[in-house]
Amino acid sequence: MTYNPLDEVKHSHITLVRVSEGTSETINQLGEYNGLIYISSGTGYLQSGREERKLVEGKSYVFTRESKLISSSSQLFHVYILFWHKSDTEFAFLSSVRLAKQVPAKVTPLWKEALSLQGRKSYSEICRFKSIIWELLSMLTESSKVDEMDEIIENMRNHLVKPYKVCKLAAKANMNPTSFTRAFKKKVGISPKDFLIRERIRVAKELMVQNKGITIKEVALKIGMQDEFYFSRLFKQKVGYPPTVYMKRAEERIAIVSQMFLQDHLLSLGIQPVAAPAYPTIYSTSGGIPRYLEKDLVGTRLLNAEKAFQPDEIMQTLPDRILKTTLHNGETQSVLLSHEQKVEHISFKANWNEYLREIARILRKESRVDNIEREIEILENTVRDQLCPLTKRGNWAVIWVRNNEIRLYGYKDHALLDLLYQKLGFNPHPNLPKSGYKVISVEQLVYLQCDKLLILWSHERDVWKLAQSKEWKMMKAVKDNEVYFPNSKNWDPWGPLGRKKMLIEFANTFQKSKVKLY
CATH class of the missing domain: 3.40.50.1980 (Nitrogenase molybdenum iron protein domain)
Known part of the structure; x- marks a missing residue:
């Protein structure tokens, strides 16, 4: 049987996807392939089912099913993709290795060259194509101190209950404690200790807003603090008031189903919603909301208002009441019919303060409006x-x-x-x-x-x-x-x-x- 080098590459191919602001592109539509994506420019999200991963310029990610690339960048979102058939095990290792961040200027020329060689028939061109693919993978799996630091930061975020010592964190990064602390502070802006406190306070806010009936002691334990009184003192020191007061902001659990930022009105009345709308492509650097709302909405579940609201996602927050305005998309008007007893319908208003007065009336906060x-x-x-x-x-x-x-x-x-x-x-x-x-x-x-x-x-x-x-x-x-x-x-x-x-x-x-x- 004659050897054909094309057999080596027929199960894999690469492509460049360009996604403009506010749009999306479906990839791997039949789910026959696995793939690696590299973000050459811009930022966005990879949506697979109900899972969403933020995509950052210079980073690589692996996907295994039909997915959607969503641009959250004001510039054109450029994504290179290496596909390989699910039956091909050549690149299977990519699912289990750490992928390094590489600046686009360094690797984008290789992607472009591989694209230009793809589909060529000569042995030398096929060999060069394969060589470039492996050169790319070598670079994208190359560990660096930056990647190690990113992994340490992510690990601290995901395992807040663990006790962390700077000397052990430094050892993971192959650095001495002084150099590690200096590098950490340069990257994050604060020391490892302050970062851990900040993240614990952030998660504590989420727990208090999203978990109906949770106690201060339970919150403290879930973020790695055994002493609830120490937690309360620390929370008050960092936030300005004790956790008991913070919990009262969401005592009546209000969800907002609207394409307007009615959470602004709620916060001005001293109430934090358990769910509220967001626009991730417009406010891509602040979680989908204007930056001035970011701090006060820690713990609120942000609902993507750029697509149809999902009733399950809203009801998972266990709202006592839902404030709903008329939505632009006709097909989503009945999204909460099965929970109609909880819904307060707010009609269109011409002025901002008319919304404020209506919301205050519903929530019996009229006394605050005049001031x-x-x-x-x-x-x-x-x-x-x-x-x-x-x-x-x-x-x-x-x-x-x-x-x-x-x-x-x-x-x-x-x-x-x-x-x-x-x-x-x-x-x-x-x-x-x-x-x-x-x-x-x-x-x-x-x-x-x-x-x-x-x-x-x-x-x-x-x-x-x-x-x-x-x-x-x-x-x-x-x-x-x-x-x-x-x-x-x-x-x-x-x-x-x-x-x-x-x-x-x-x-x-x-x-x-x-x-x-x-």
Whole structure:
């Protein structure tokens, strides 16, 4: 029988998958292959069934069934994949070895070369293809001190009940205790001891929010502390109040089923929800929520609002009550019909404080609302007076520059636009849409001839790309150097906490956000 070297490679192949922001790509659709993926650029998630793994640039991961690549990156998500048939044992070892992090500049050229050689017929090209695959695997399984440190950190997170000594951790990393502590602090920002305390406090919060009826003693034991009184003192020292007070924040267990951040309203009323919506592709660096909510929602189960809500995931949090707004996707409207007795339906409201008042009424917290509204109103008036000389001269337009479109916003029926035009005194261009937004071309933006332009929520790369067009330089606001581009990625004034955060940042940074984009 004649030997054919193609038989060596026919059960394996490589591919490059490109996933744009907010989209996904299904891989291994029939489940016939195992695979190794390498993240060449961007960040995202690998979803297999109900399991989700975060994907980080420079890292490799193994999968064994049909999966979905989800981009959470504002840049194009590049993923190289090595597939091998389940019947092939050549690469089976990858499932049981530690995969090293390698910078894309070092390994991406090899992936590209392998792709160019794939499917070639000559012996030399087939041998070169196989050689590159094994060279890649050699690099991706090469241990380093960085990988050892990552493994130690992950192990500490996953085994908080174990007593850790710096000398033993250092030995695992083949370092002396002083060098290890220095390297650990450089990587994490705090010492190993402080990191362990921080992680134990974080998990304690999760346990108190997610486990109905759990005691302080049980929480302490589950995070490796035998003395509940020491735990209580430590918790109060780090958080600012004792665990008994923290537990009362979620005493009535509230789940939010909405595509709005109603958790902002709840937190302002002193209540932490057991479940709340998140947008992992929009807020990819802070767990799917604006950064200002991150600290106060430790322990809350974050529900992916970019896809249909799963009733089982919500009910696993054992909510006493569910606050639900109308959802955008018609097929998910009846998602909780079997638990209708627990659901409080909240209709669409035009203003942020109408949601606050409705939620406060449902939860009998009306006494807190007036003070919250008064504080926000005082802040709005202060910022309006501060910016009045700038906002009253000339007419304004607000745009969001996205990867493949420009959105021109109207002047009402949107929390942020109402804040700008109704509360802070910005003078709207007469030809803006009345409400919502419309997608326009750069030529239409030029034709608008606004005096001043405010760019919100946009990625720098997309804005600079737009600014390279010849049409951009013809805009009146650009010619007059009246383009403002503040760091607004976390601005969401639909709730009192987000509104307050935005107003403070707006007052401090807006006048400095003027940029020359030409």
